[in-house]
Amino acid sequence: MISTDIHLLLTGDELMSGDTVDTNSSMIAQALAEWGHSVAEKMTLGDDRARLVSALRRATGSARILIMNGGLGPTQDDLTAELVAAAAGVALVINADAEKHVRDWCAARSIEPNDANLKQAWLPKGAEIVRNPRGSAVGFAIEVDGTLIITTPGVPGELQAMLPEVSDRIVSIVGGGGVHRVRVQTFGIGESTAQALIDADAEPWPPEVVLGFRAGMPQLEIKLTAASASPDVDRCRQILERLIGDHILGEADTTLASALQQVLRDQGKKMVTAESCTGGLIAAMMTAEPGSSTVFEAGFVTYANSIKHSVLGVDQMTLESEGAVSEPVVRQMLSGALARSGADIGIAVSGIAGPDGGTTAKPVGTVWLAWGTQDTMHTLRTVLPTDRAMFQQLVAAAGLDLIRRQLLGLATIPHYFSRRAI
Amino acid sequence: MISTDIHLLLTGDELMSGDTVDTNSSMIAQALAEWGHSVAEKMTLGDDRARLVSALRRATGSARILIMNGGLGPTQDDLTAELVAAAAGVALVINADAEKHVRDWCAARSIEPNDANLKQAWLPKGAEIVRNPRGSAVGFAIEVDGTLIITTPGVPGELQAMLPEVSDRIVSIVGGGGVHRVRVQTFGIGESTAQALIDADAEPWPPEVVLGFRAGMPQLEIKLTAASASPDVDRCRQILERLIGDHILGEADTTLASALQQVLRDQGKKMVTAESCTGGLIAAMMTAEPGSSTVFEAGFVTYANSIKHSVLGVDQMTLESEGAVSEPVVRQMLSGALARSGADIGIAVSGIAGPDGGTTAKPVGTVWLAWGTQDTMHTLRTVLPTDRAMFQQLVAAAGLDLIRRQLLGLATIPHYFSRRAI
Numbered sequence: 001m002i003s004t005d006i007h008l009l010l011t012g013d014e015l016m017s018g019d020t021v022d023t024n025s026s027m028i029a030q031a032l033a034e035w036g037h038s039v040a041e042k043m044t045l046g047d048d049r050a051r052l053v054s055a056l057r058r059a060t061g062s063a064r065i066l067i068m069n070g071g072l073g074p075t076q077d078d079l080t081a082e083l084v085a086a087a088a089g090v091a092l093v094i095n096a097d098a099e100k101h102v103r104d105w106c107a108a109r110s111i112e113p114n115d116a117n118l119k120q121a122w123l124p125k126g127a128e129i130v131r132n133p134r135g136s137a138v139g140f141a142i143e144v145d146g147t148l149i150i151t152t153p154g155v156p157g158e159l160q161a162m163l164p165e166v167s168d169r170i171v172s173i174v175g176g177g178g179v180h181r182v183r184v185q186t187f188g189i190g191e192s193t194a195q196a197l198i199d200a201d202a203e204p205w206p207p208e209v210v211l212g213f214r215a216g217m218p219q220l221e222i223k224l225t226a227a228s229a230s231p232d233v234d235r236c237r238q239i240l241e242r243l244i245g246d247h248i249l250g251e252a253d254t255t256l257a258s259a260l261q262q263v264l265r266d267q268g269k270k271m272v273t274a275e276s277c278t279g280g281l282i283a284a285m286m287t288a289e290p291g292s293s294t295v296f297e298a299g300f301v302t303y304a305n306s307i308k309h310s311v312l313g314v315d316q317m318t319l320e321s322e323g324a325v326s327e328p329v330v331r332q333m334l335s336g337a338l339a340r341s342g343a344d345i346g347i348a349v350s351g352i353a354g355p356d357g358g359t360t361a362k363p364v365g366t367v368w369l370a371w372g373t374q375d376t377m378h379t380l381r382t383v384l385p386t387d388r389a390m391f392q393q394l395v396a397a398a399g400l401d402l403i404r405r406q407l408l409g410l411a412t413i414p415h416y417f418s419r420r421a422i
Numbered sequence: 423m424i425s426t427d428i429h430l431l432l433t434g435d436e437l438m439s440g441d442t443v444d445t446n447s448s449m450i451a452q453a454l455a456e457w458g459h460s461v462a463e464k465m466t467l468g469d470d471r472a473r474l475v476s477a478l479r480r481a482t483g484s485a486r487i488l489i490m491n492g493g494l495g496p497t498q499d500d501l502t503a504e505l506v507a508a509a510a511g512v513a514l515v516i517n518a519d520a521e522k523h524v525r526d527w528c529a530a531r532s533i534e535p536n537d538a539n540l541k542q543a544w545l546p547k548g549a550e551i552v553r554n555p556r557g558s559a560v561g562f563a564i565e566v567d568g569t570l571i572i573t574t575p576g577v578p579g580e581l582q583a584m585l586p587e588v589s590d591r592i593v594s595i596v597g598g599g600g601v602h603r604v605r606v607q608t609f610g611i612g613e614s615t616a617q618a619l620i621d622a623d624a625e626p627w628p629p630e631v632v633l634g635f636r637a638g639m640p641q642l643e644i645k646l647t648a649a650s651a652s653p654d655v656d657r658c659r660q661i662l663e664r665l666i667g668d669h670i671l672g673e674a675d676t677t678l679a680s681a682l683q684q685v686l687r688d689q690g691k692k693m694v695t696a697e698s699c700t701g702g703l704i705a706a707m708m709t710a711e712p713g714s715s716t717v718f719e720a721g722f723v724t725y726a727n728s729i730k731h732s733v734l735g736v737d738q739m740t741l742e743s744e745g746a747v748s749e750p751v752v753r754q755m756l757s758g759a760l761a762r763s764g765a766d767i768g769i770a771v772s773g774i775a776g777p778d779g780g781t782t783a784k785p786v787g788t789v790w791l792a793w794g795t796q797d798t799m800h801t802l803r804t805v806l807p808t809d810r811a812m813f814q815q816l817v818a819a820a821g822l823d824l825i826r827r828q829l830l831g832l833a834t835i836p837h838y839f840s841r842r843a844i
Contacts, residue, residue, distance in 0.1 A: 016461050018451030019636050022444060025466075029440030039438050041473060042466035044447075051463060214441045273702075273723070279709025280695075280702030283723040287701020290777055290810055292725070298733065299723030301695070301705040307720040307763055311733075341729055355712055388712055 002146040004174055005040040006032065007063040009055055011070040011080065012154055016046040024069050024159055028152075031163040035176035036227065039067075047077040056087045061145035065170055070154035072137040074116035080151050081140070085124035088144045095123040098138045105136045130169070133161045141169055148173055180229045182237055184222045185254045186247040187401050188416040191215060194222065197243045205239070206232040217390075218397035219249070219256065246410040256400040257289045263407045264295035264345075271403060272343035273299040274312055274333040276324060277351035277367060281396040297343040302333065312336030325350050325362050327379050330370035338374050345407065347371040347399040353388045367395050371402045378402070378412055424568040426596055427462040428454065429485040431477055433492040433502065434576050438468040446491050446581055450574075453585040457598035458649065461489075469499040478509045483567035487592055492576035494559040496538035502573050503562070507546035510566045517545040520560050527558045552591070555583045563591055570595055602651045604659055606644045607676045608669040609823050610838040613637060616644065619665045627661065628654040639812075640819035641671070641678065668832040678822045679711045685829045686717035686767075693825060694765035695721040696734055696755040698746060699773035699789060703818040719765040724755065734758030747772050747784050749801050752792035760796050767829065769793040769821040775810045789817050793824045800824070800834055 008028060014020040022044065029039050040063070045051045052071075059066045071080035085092045099121035106113040120137045123129070130139035130150060135158040141150045150166055152159050171177055186194070191213040198205055205211070209232050212223035224236045241248065249259040264271060273282045283299030286292050300311055305324055308314040313336040318328050334348035351367025358364035365385040372378050380402075384391050398417070405414060430450060436442040444466065451461050462485070467473045474493075481488045493502035507514045521543035528535040542559045545551070552561030552572060557580040563572045572588055574581050593599055608616070613635040620627055627633070631654050634645035646658045663670065671681040686693060695704045705721030708714050722733055727746055730736040735758040740750045756770035773789025780786035787807040794800050802824075806813050820839070827836060 016451060016464065017634075018448040018455060019634070021448045026440040026443045029438060033440060038468075040468075040470075042438065044464035044466070046460075046462075048462075212439075212441070270726075275702075278706075279714065279718070280697075280705030280721050280723065281709075283702030284700075284706045284814075287703075287723070287725065287775075288811060288814065290775075292701065293779075296701070297726050298729040299702050299721070299725070301702065301709070301721030301723070303709065303715055303721070304692075304719050304763075311720065311762060340733060341726075353709075353712075357715075389710060392706075392710065 005063045006065040007059050008039045008042040009068045010044045013046040015044050031167055035171050036179045037176050052083050060147040063147050066147050066149045068151045072153045074119050081123055084149055088124050090125040092122045093125045094121050097129045098123055101138050130165050132158055134158045180226045180233055182224045185249045186220045188414050189244055189247040208232050209236045256397055257285045260400050260404045261289055261295050263404055269344040270295055270297040272297050272337045272341040272346040274337035274348035275301050277353045278349055278392050278396045281392050282399045298341040300337050327368055330368040334370040345373050347403055349395055353391050372406055424486055427485045428487040429481050430461045430464040431490045432466045435468040437466050453589055457593050458601040459598050474505050482569040485569050488569050488571045490573045494575045496541050503545050506571055510546050512547040514544045515547045516543050519551045520545055523560050552587050554580055556580045602648045602655050604646045604655055607671040608642045609678055610836050611666055611669045630654050631658045678819055679707045682822050682826045683711055683717050685826055691766040692717055692719040694719050694759045694763040694768040696759035696770035697723050699775045700771055700814050700818045703814050704821045720763040722759050749790055752790040756792040767795050769825055771817055775813050794828055
């Protein structure tokens with residue numbers, strides 16, 4: 001019996017060997033979620049004729065939609081068209097639309113189509129092509145025993161370009177659409193804390209709005225989804241603003257760095273970094289964003305103590321008596337960086353990223369941060385007992401957030417540090 | 423009929439929604455590959471009772487091994503133990519080993535075990551536990567209709583810690599072992615070029631040694647695998663050395679940064695960076711490696727032209743007449759960085775990362791690099807027409823490689839630039 005299920009069948013030896021991490025199925029699921037649909041079952045197989053035939057047999061006549069991914073290329077391993085034709089009980093024929101696509105694709109590259117190129121135009125008789133704006137292999141769609149099979153290529157960039165048409169074809173059959181989603185980017189708050197604040201709030205959460213979380217590093221994305229455009233989504237956005245407003249960076253794809261860049265630009269200010277334990281990561285995060293040259297003045301990676309002194313003017317006596325990981329040193333690092341660069345605001349960090357270098361008084365994970373301006377400078381010590389990579393990422397992310405908070409006049413010490421600062 | 427197949431069944435709503443990219447199955451496949459085994463079929467389902475029952479029914483009595491991943495936690499969504507018990511036709515009982523594990527785990531954290539904790543000690547009657555060194559939920563193993571089911575937790579760090587025991591249990595049943603694998607890390611050469619050089623080589627490649635590639639960014643891993651410890655693997659390693667030796671960074675998990683760190687340490691030298699378009703990424707890559715403080719002296723992120731002048735002493739007239747992306751400017755940046763830091767060797771880069779800022783003479787993707795010492799300085803211009811993130815990564819990676827090459831006395835201009843330099 002045919003259900004309304006959407007199944008996913010991925011194929012490729014590289015997915016079975018562990019050499020490739022499958023990001024395609026996540027991409028497909030997210031595209032479907034925009035229309036309120038989800039994947040019910042997902043099967044992954046190598047380029048193995050017998051297993052693929054058996055999986056096709058299981059899906060056809062039971063799932064309403066079967067999305068296949070991979071196996072559309074020009075080599076002998078690429079079995080998709082042949083096996084779908086067999087499942088449909090039809091022949092492989094030259095598809096005129098597919099052939100035109102291959103010939104146009106080759107012509108645009110001034111190459112003569114060869115047999116391998118043209119193999120990609122042989123599709124099951126009766127199939128309609130799914131356009132591929134980025135590659136030579138088109139996808140196709142064909143109905144088999146009440147199941148619409150839609151095939152897509154394994155190359156992620158090509159798949160992405162084809163997903164709008166794939167979604168259209170699915171929505172035309174199983175309906176959907178009208179989903180209204182707002183993605184809110186936050187920093188410094190965990191999923192369980194956010195959920196607890198919402199649960200404890202006096203204002204009831206509208207049941208029409210589904211709350212979702214997506215934990216990235218270092219941000220937490222909060223998703224508000226409703227079946228259709230509804231004032232409830234806006235109301236939930238306001239509840240979030242009231243409960244965790246100072247953790248909200250922005251919507252859609254806003255990052256810590258892009259949010260900070262926007263604030264700096266709004267205020268016509270420029271920033272500087274003085275990094276020891278993060279080794280340039282704060283600067284790299286800021287400059288990863290387009291447009292950073294308008295707000296990012298300079299970064300000093302003063303790894304060696306002698307450089308802290310010679311470049312930033314940190315007092316050698318202080319370095320010796322207090323150690324590089326100390327409040328006076330980060331203060332002087334910040335002060336020196338501001339003075340040397342002429343920037344308006346900045347951040348300085350010095351800590352022990354590990355795995356070596358810890359002591360009883362300053363264990364691995366200890367970090368001192370100083371941020372602000374020559375006139376208004378704040379400092380904080382915390383201990384983040386984690387591995388080196390995570391330590392560097394957390395300190396760098398917090399560094400950006402502390403500047404953002406100071407510029408916006410938010411609580412100087414965010415709660416994620418007030419719980420931890422020691 | 424029971425095959426020798428190993429199947430994988432992953433469960434978790436987060437794997438179906440697209441919110442989580444599945445890295446566990448790659449981790450499992452790689453652990454199995456160490457023993458010469460591979461995953462034949464992989465199924466992924468949400469926390470859905472009916473579908474899980476049906477998938478268990480299909481696998482038991484056909485696969486020899488079924489590895490399950492996920493669904494072992496303390497919540498109601500965690501169905502694995504219950505459904506495996508049903509498939510085996512046995513009751514869920516308190517497993518003494520599992521209970522001891524939960525109680526020890528709680529005791530180490532000074533908490534009293536609650537019902538949720540203790541739920542994780544209820545396992546199918548007759549199951550043996552698979553130890554979990556990192557979490558409160560153990561895995562378990564039980565034979566059902568000739569299929570050994572091994573369950574593992576979805577948390578990647580816990581799974582990783584359990585894989586040695588999982589592998590042991592699998593090898594004790596289906597044999598394996600003796601696979602000899604050498605992983606060679608390279609930079610600056612593509613898979614097709616490496617393959618073509620090997621194909622064209624006069625020395626025949628021993629058929630016993632399987633050649634594999636794993637394209638990371640920015641490195642390419644070349645894997646040499648033989649069924650057992652064999653002199654052929656060493657011979658292949660030598661063929662690679664002869665054909666692409668100067669692209670080889672090292673074995674196992676060697677990175678560009680760790681390879682360079684080793685060379686610097688061997689020669690007792692320290693390095694410095696002066697970055698514009700990469701914005702601190704070169705410094706961040708170096709300092710991501712433990713032990714970098716012994717070889718990394720300082721990094722200057724001189725984003726603004728005024729900083730190039732005031733901090734590194736780049737001549738203002740040159741900046742105006744030649745522009746920041748020019749040979750004399752990167753030379754002066756490097757010279758200034760070496761002088762200010764006292765480091766032995768360094769790299770300076772200035773380019774147009776985009777998406778804006780390009781001109782006809784200097785399109786987006788243009789970059790000038792200068793590297794070496796005050797006495798022996800090299801420069802190079804190239805154009806890398808790609809997106810901002812990729813541009814920054816390629817330039818930073820090449821920067822580290824150029825220093826490594828100079829220190830080792832390898833070809834000054836690697837072939838990946840001699841093809842591109844303009």
